[in-house]
Amino acid sequence: xxxxxxxxxxxxxxxxxxxxxxxxxxxxxxxxxxxxxxxxxxxxxxxxxxxxxxxxxxxxxxxxxxxxxxxxxxxxxxxxxxxxxxxxxxxxxxxxxxxxxxxxxxxxxxxxxxxxxxxxxxxxxxxxxxxxxxxxxxxxxxxxxxxxxxxxxxxxxxxxxxxxxxxxxxxxxxxxxxxxxxxxxxxxxxxxxxxxxxxxxxxxxxxxxxxxxxxxxxxxxxxxxxxxxxxxxxxxxxxxxxxxxxxxxxxxxxxxxxxxxxxxxxxxxxxxxxxxxxxxxxxxxxxxxxxxxxxxxxxxxxxxxxxxxxxxxxxxxxxxxxxxxxxxxxxxxxxxxxxxxxxxxxxxxxxxxxxxxxxxxxxxx
Amino acid sequence: xxxxxxxxxxxxxxxxxxxxxxxxxxxxxxxxxxxxxxxxxxxxxxxxxxxxxxxxxxxxxxxxxxxxxxxxxxxxxxxxxxxxxxxxxxxxxxxxxxxxxxxxxxxxxxxxxxxxxxxxxxxxxxxxxxxxxxxxxxxxxxxxxxxxxxxxxxxxxxxxxxxxxxxxxxxxxxxxxxxxxxxxxxxxxxxxxxxxxxxxxxxxxxxxxxxxxxxxxxxxxxxxxxxxxxxxxxxxxxxxxxxxxxxxxxxxxxxxxxxxxxxxxxxxxxxxxxxxxxxxxxxxxxxxxxxxxxxxxxxxxxxxxxxxxxxxxxxxxxxxxxxxxxxxxxxxxxxxxxxxxxxxxxxxxxxxxxxxxxxxxxxxxxxxxxxxxxxxxxxxxxxxxxxxxxxxxxxxxxxxxxxxxxxxxxxxxxxxxxxxxxxxxxxxxxxxxxxxxxxxxxxxxxxxxxxxxxxxxxxxxxxxxxxxxxxxxxxxxxxxxxxxxxxxxxxxxxxxxxxxxxxxxxxxxxxxxxxxxxxxxxxxxxxxxxxxxxxxxxxxxxxxxxxxxxxxxxxxxxxxxxxxxxxxxxxxxxxxxxxxxxxxxxxxxxxxxxxxxxxxxxxxxxxxxxxxxxxxxxxxxxx
Numbered sequence: 001x002x003x004x005x006x007x008x009x010x011x012x013x014x015x016x017x018x019x020x021x022x023x024x025x026x027x028x029x030x031x032x033x034x035x036x037x038x039x040x041x042x043x044x045x046x047x048x049x050x051x052x053x054x055x056x057x058x059x060x061x062x063x064x065x066x067x068x069x070x071x072x073x074x075x076x077x078x079x080x081x082x083x084x085x086x087x088x089x090x091x092x093x094x095x096x097x098x099x100x101x102x103x104x105x106x107x108x109x110x111x112x113x114x115x116x117x118x119x120x121x122x123x124x125x126x127x128x129x130x131x132x133x134x135x136x137x138x139x140x141x142x143x144x145x146x147x148x149x150x151x152x153x154x155x156x157x158x159x160x161x162x163x164x165x166x167x168x169x170x171x172x173x174x175x176x177x178x179x180x181x182x183x184x185x186x187x188x189x190x191x192x193x194x195x196x197x198x199x200x201x202x203x204x205x206x207x208x209x210x211x212x213x214x215x216x217x218x219x220x221x222x223x224x225x226x227x228x229x230x231x232x233x234x235x236x237x238x239x240x241x242x243x244x245x246x247x248x249x250x251x252x253x254x255x256x257x258x259x260x261x262x263x264x265x266x267x268x269x270x271x272x273x274x275x276x277x278x279x280x281x282x283x284x285x286x287x288x289x290x291x292x293x294x295x296x297x298x299x300x301x302x303x304x305x306x307x308x309x310x311x312x313x314x315x316x317x318x319x320x321x322x323x324x325x326x327x328x329x330x331x332x333x334x335x336x337x338x339x340x341x342x343x344x345x346x347x348x349x350x351x352x353x354x355x356x357x358x359x360x361x362x363x364x365x
Numbered sequence: 366x367x368x369x370x371x372x373x374x375x376x377x378x379x380x381x382x383x384x385x386x387x388x389x390x391x392x393x394x395x396x397x398x399x400x401x402x403x404x405x406x407x408x409x410x411x412x413x414x415x416x417x418x419x420x421x422x423x424x425x426x427x428x429x430x431x432x433x434x435x436x437x438x439x440x441x442x443x444x445x446x447x448x449x450x451x452x453x454x455x456x457x458x459x460x461x462x463x464x465x466x467x468x469x470x471x472x473x474x475x476x477x478x479x480x481x482x483x484x485x486x487x488x489x490x491x492x493x494x495x496x497x498x499x500x501x502x503x504x505x506x507x508x509x510x511x512x513x514x515x516x517x518x519x520x521x522x523x524x525x526x527x528x529x530x531x532x533x534x535x536x537x538x539x540x541x542x543x544x545x546x547x548x549x550x551x552x553x554x555x556x557x558x559x560x561x562x563x564x565x566x567x568x569x570x571x572x573x574x575x576x577x578x579x580x581x582x583x584x585x586x587x588x589x590x591x592x593x594x595x596x597x598x599x600x601x602x603x604x605x606x607x608x609x610x611x612x613x614x615x616x617x618x619x620x621x622x623x624x625x626x627x628x629x630x631x632x633x634x635x636x637x638x639x640x641x642x643x644x645x646x647x648x649x650x651x652x653x654x655x656x657x658x659x660x661x662x663x664x665x666x667x668x669x670x671x672x673x674x675x676x677x678x679x680x681x682x683x684x685x686x687x688x689x690x691x692x693x694x695x696x697x698x699x700x701x702x703x704x705x706x707x708x709x710x711x712x713x714x715x716x717x718x719x720x721x722x723x724x725x726x727x728x729x730x731x732x733x734x735x736x737x738x739x740x741x742x743x744x745x746x747x748x749x750x751x752x753x754x755x756x757x758x759x760x761x762x763x764x765x766x767x768x769x770x771x772x773x774x775x776x777x778x779x780x781x782x783x784x785x786x787x788x789x790x791x792x793x794x795x796x797x798x799x800x801x802x803x804x805x806x807x808x809x810x811x812x813x814x815x816x817x818x819x820x821x822x823x824x825x826x827x828x829x830x831x832x833x834x835x836x837x838x839x840x841x842x843x844x845x846x847x848x849x850x851x852x853x854x855x856x857x858x859x860x861x862x863x864x865x866x867x868x869x870x871x872x873x874x875x876x877x878x879x880x881x882x883x884x885x886x887x888x889x890x891x892x893x894x895x896x897x898x899x900x901x902x903x904x905x906x907x908x909x910x911x912x913x914x915x916x917x918x919x920x921x922x923x924x925x926x927x928x929x930x931x932x933x934x935x936x937x938x939x940x941x942x943x944x945x946x947x948x949x950x951x952x953x954x955x956x957x958x959x960x961x962x963x964x965x966x967x968x969x970x971x972x973x974x975x976x977x978x979x980x981x982x983x984x985x986x987x988x
Contacts, residue, residue, distance in 0.1 A: 067369075129373040176384070178376040225421060225582060235402040235410025249414055269414075273403040277396065284392045288385065295381045299369040303377050318391050325398050 006063070011293070011359040017286045018337065018352050022051055024279060025263075025338040031245045032259050032266045033340075043259055043340050050342040054349035061353030066361065069354075070301055073117075073124035077146065080117040083110035084153045111162045112347040114150045118166060119173075119308030119351075121146050126177045127301045134178035137186060143170070160206050161332035165315055172311035176294075177304060210329045226262070230324045234268035234276075241272030259340040261332055265324045279338070283317045293359045302358040309351040316348075422583060425559075426576030427522045429603030431536055431566060433612040434638075434839055438527060440536055440567070440650075445523035446503045449491035450479075454515030461513050468505050469495055491517050493558075497655060524560070524654035530647040532615050534675035535608070535639075535775070535837060537565015538653035554578070563653070565675070566606060566837060569774045573841050573850075576603030602844050609638035609839045617966040618643055621959045626947040627926070628676040628816045630835075631963055634824035634932055634941040636854045637833030639773075641963065644680075646672040669922075670947070678771075678778040681813040682945060685900030685952065686741045686884075687928050688762075688808025690826060690870060692749050693734060695761040697866040701752040704734045704869050710744035717800050721747050724901075738873035741884045741899065743807050750806025755797055758805060759785035764860045766821040766832050767814055772857060773835045781818055784811035809903055820943040823897070823930040825860055826870055827938040832858035874898055875935050887957040888931055893968050897931025897960065899952035924948040929956035933964050940967045 030044040069076075087110050125143055126135075147170045154163045175184075199207070233249035242248070247269040258266050268276050290310035297303035313336055320335040322328040334341055336348045402410070431440035448469065455461055466476050471494075479494055498506075506518060524539055542561040554575065555561060561575075562568040579600030618629050618641045631640040646668065652661055665673050674680060696702040712728035714721040723729065723743040729736070737745035750758065762768060768783030782788075784805060786797040804810035817835060825832050834855040841850040874896035878885040884899040903925055927949035932941040942960045949955030965972055 127370050129370070129376075134376070176377065176380055178373075178380070231402065232410050232413050234399070235406050236414035237403055238407040238411055239404060268399070268403065273399060276399050276403070280392065280395055280399070284388070287388055291381065291384055291388070295377060299371050300374060301370060303374065307377075314388060314391075318395070321395050322398075325395075325402060327394075327398060 005363070006360055009360040009363055011356050014286070014289055014293075014352070014356055014359060017282055017289070018349075021279070021282050021286070021337045024267075024282075026051065027244075028263060028267050028270075028338060029259060029340055031247070031270060032263065046342070047340055047345065050345045051349075053342075054346045057346060058349040058353035058356070061350055062356035062360070064357070066302055066305065066354065066357045067299075069120060069305075070124055070127070073120040076117040077121040080110060080114045081150050081153070084114060084150055086110070088153060088156060108346075109341075109343040111150075111154045111157070111159055112343040113350075114154065115162070115165060115169065115312055116309075116347055116350055116354075118146060118150065119169060119305060119312065119354075122170070122173050123301050123304040123308060126173065126304050127299075129300065130178065134180045135174070135183070136180045137183045140174075140179075140183075143174075155201065158203050158206070159332070160202070161334075164319075164331060165312065165333060168315045169308055169311050172315075173304060173308055176307045176311075206331075226330060227326050230262050230265040231326050233262075233265040234325060237269045237272040237276075239273045241268075241270050241275055244270055246270060260334055261320065261330075261339065262324050263339045264321055264335055267338070280321065283313075283336075287314050287317070290355055293355055293362070296362050297358050298362050302361070306355050306358040309355050312351055313348070422519070422581045424579040424581065424597075424600045425521050426578045426600035427602035428524060428539070428560070428576060429570075429574040429844075430605045431574075432605060432607050433610055433615070434607060435611065436607070437612045439532065439608065439612070440524060440526050442522035443525045444520045445497045446500075447496040447519050447521055448494045448498060448506065449517040449519060450494050451491050451515045451517060458514045461515050464509070464513060465494070465506075465516055468502060468509070469498065471495070496521070497523065524651065526650050526654075528612075528616075529651070530649050531612075531619055532608075532610060532641075532643060533565075533647045533650050534644040534677070535565055535610065535642045536650055537567035537569075537776075538563055538648075538650040539567050540653050541656065560654075564673075564776060566608065566775070567650075568776055570606050570838065570841070573606055574603040577601040604849060605842045605844065607839045607842065609837055610641055614963060614966055615641045615643065617641075618959070618963050621962040625949060625955070626670045626676075627945045627949065628680060629942065629944045629959060629963065630677045630816055630820050631940055631942045631967070632820055632824060632835055634827040634833075634938045637824075637835050638839065638854075639835055639837045640940060640967070642675075642677055642837070644674065644676040646670050648672045675775065675777070676816065676945065676947070678773060678775060678815050678817045680945070680947075681779050681781050681815055682926050682928075682947075683810070683812050683902040684808040684814045684819055685902040685926070685928050686743075686808055687819055687822075687898045687900035687930050687952075688812065688814075689738060689741065689746050689806075690822065690874070690898055691762050691765060691767070692746050692753075692758055692806045693738060693870060693873070694765075694862055694866055695753045695758045696734075696749040697869065698761065698862060699753050699757050701757075702734060702749055707731050707733050708737070708742075708745045708748050710742050712744075714744045714747045714803075716747070716751075716803060719800065721803050734869070735873045735876060736882075738870075738898070739876040739880050739883045741877070746806045747803045750802045751799065755799075755802045755805055756785050756787075758802070759783050759788075761862070762812075764862060765825055766858070766860075767818050771817055771821050771835050773817060774837060778817070779815055781815055782811055782813040808900060816943045816945045819928070819930050819945075820941060823932055823943065824938075824941040826867060826874070827896070827932040827941055829864065830860040830862050830867055831856055832860060871896060871935070874931075878931065884953040885929065885931065885957050887953055888929065888961040888964070890933070890961065890965060890968075890970065891973070892970055893933050893964065894935035895931055895933040895961070895964060896935045897929060897957070899957060900928030900930070901950070901952045902926040902928060904948065921948050924950055927952040927955035929953070929960050931957075931960050931964070933968075940964060 026044055026047060029047055033043040122143055125146070130139065147166060151163050151166050154166070202210075229249060233247065236242070236249065247266055249265070249269050267279060287310055290306060290313065294303050294307035294310060297306055316333055316336050319328060319331065319333045320339075323330055323333065334344050337345065427442050430438055430442075432438055448465070450465075462476060466473065479492065503518070506513065506516065510516070510518075526533075526536065539560050540563045542555045542559045546561055547555060554577070559578075562571040567574065577600060579598040581597040582595040584595060614631065618631070622629060622643065622645055626645045628644045630642045632638065633640060648665055697704070709731045710723050710725075710729040712723050712726050714723070721743070724741070729740050729742040729744070732740065732742050732745055734745070736742070762783045768781055770778045770780045789795065789797045789811070801810055805812055821832060821835065834857045836852050836855070838852055840848055840852065842848055875894060877883045877899070878889050878895045878897050885897045888895050888897055904923055925948070927946040928944070929952050930941070930943045932938045942963050944956040944960045946955045946959070962972070
């Protein structure tokens, strides 16, 4: 199974970009979380541990021939959903949301793995090609079910951000595998008319965030305050930034969730436009590189699988950065490889593992 | 080899161009906006971050008031002046600390203690140095404000209970929210340091009382002084909760109780509204409002008579002779006895290898049911108990609400125990002995009740068999006086007991207070006809070894509990009262006079001197 040629074709560029962004992530996390002494393990050390676990998982996943995953796709999907149900029953509640499952001393978020397993399941489903005009709505019953079941469970937690990501991954894949234009329009219309329903479904704090986005004056003590502080942080970085460990916004605790969702604001504050351009540029290259892997894949499964991972990375990156700059409502979507969070880092690196996998086998068959 | 599915891959290539374009566009948008934020607006933001300083000051909402049924304030808020330090500014101006220390008369150790916590905290978040400072200190701080950068003064509402310990168990207390509570409640409306109801009505009506906290977003200068007010959200006070109790009645009850321990509850037997509720010893809820000290807390928790317990619903005691009401009902309803059934009491009833004693050593002679209740003859009820059996008594006890919670909206209510043969089998794995039925019939043994249950029992007898939910809150109003909630009478059950039986019992209860030789004579009133039953619950068996009247020589903790449950007027009951005096001795002597004062007050009668009733103040002590 492991072929000498695999090493020749190994995607060193992709690995290089991922390692570079991860290193910047650790450095940034070190800067942000190292104010004042704490009793517990510093977060950046925990993140390094997770990074090591994640990189190992990534390599293991990369070296098992990806077509074996076709048979595992639905099993992976079902186990992820079962974990989600467990989380609703026995999950740990942090700040009002029930998202975590404890295994030994580690806690993890099953919703993270739902993303990967949904991509796998959809890749398996769309492996069978459509006719010339593309898929129409009547073909899409199972994929819709695959999306909606975990999405409802995740909304119940409640975790709006992850639910949105699932939806976006799904829609991206639909477009990638070619859905008929008429079906796309119908979907759009149904989606738009369902918005009021979705609104009713949202928790108060989620509604408040969306309203606040359109009118920050409405919640100057909560979400509005977060957004203002985040924009001040990024903007005050200027061209060259305030320097490593010198961000006042993050050091003085003005930034909300500064090590998770708002990590990019801390980066912008300390490294300025130059640093932001480098990091955003790296993400840009990573996503283009990923798209190329998808296009050059040798079979449908590989192509859709790698595209799904790219879509996940893209939406996370775009929404997170847009949100901390105030271009979008605050929805709680972390930034891949930069935000603190073990499960998220692990699921990102598993995704990258799948990308590496498809990439290095494009010459093999 | 697994098959390769490569059909229609050209679809993907077709999309590639658009996708690249889309991704490129999205990232272009990010780049442009970063440019806008960091280059074009960069200097503005840099300035904002340097002067830094948009901060948030909370404005705590006034907690809703608690009032009695006539609108007299039982819990309200008063302003408390608090001194805060902003660690970041203090570190820049260490001399401030010394000045504040002198003005507030704090020892260097106290300050050191407060400052120790600072390092781990966020530098700009104010830390409370001292709350509730005196007026003159406030003036001193205020006038020196310009020399005291980093010191913040704030006014916060503080809970005040104008009548101190009055009705403290009903009112309850508040305290700072703890970690468990933070996890349970929605995280938005409470933060560390927020106040939350912990006990009593303060706890049960938390949602209504809480109000909505507000805050101000302000800009401060480098010294931490407010220079610009940016935006604010006004706080909105909590709703006012009107209790069903009457302050005057409550006060009389508290005074009548003197320094005894126990519980008194009065209720309208037709509506279930609680008119007075006290538990002794009591506590002062205001000490919780200002953060109780370790010593105060220890003193309360380790107190031998449990001041933090509302004995009315958390204390469980054998009801003693009050329970004869139930045994009599069981006898009449099952047909085991009629009102005419006569039994001869010699003072001793030998059963098995034991002698079961009547409290009256010489015996009551031949008595019928009415006289047996009036004189509280134990022998009579031993025999009724034997005739109907344990399970029938248990059945009627449950019909009358014993053995389960009444459902009152107060925390930690206990359900008591009504034993039965199956209960004993389950609990101890052994069969019920018929000897135990004798104790059960006179309200002793395994049987346990809360005073509230006994109150429900006497009310149910008084109102003709309807079980009502005891309620402590009459209505909730917002600060503008608009009624948001009204609590109407709620029936929780209907005792399956014939009217005839209830009438016989009611008349016997009237006799137990008013007829010659009765045990409850100390509660008799001239103007209003009172009906009631005394009870004495044995704490230790050894009580019998002390001769009658020698109770005073016994150590207090072994003395019997005194019960009295009554209602008035007999013809049209408007008030039912239960009194339990822990280790008070005889119900007729210790509990009945207290109930009398409350009934007297309820009907606004002139207080009459305590009557030396012709009857017996003593009551049954079984063996």
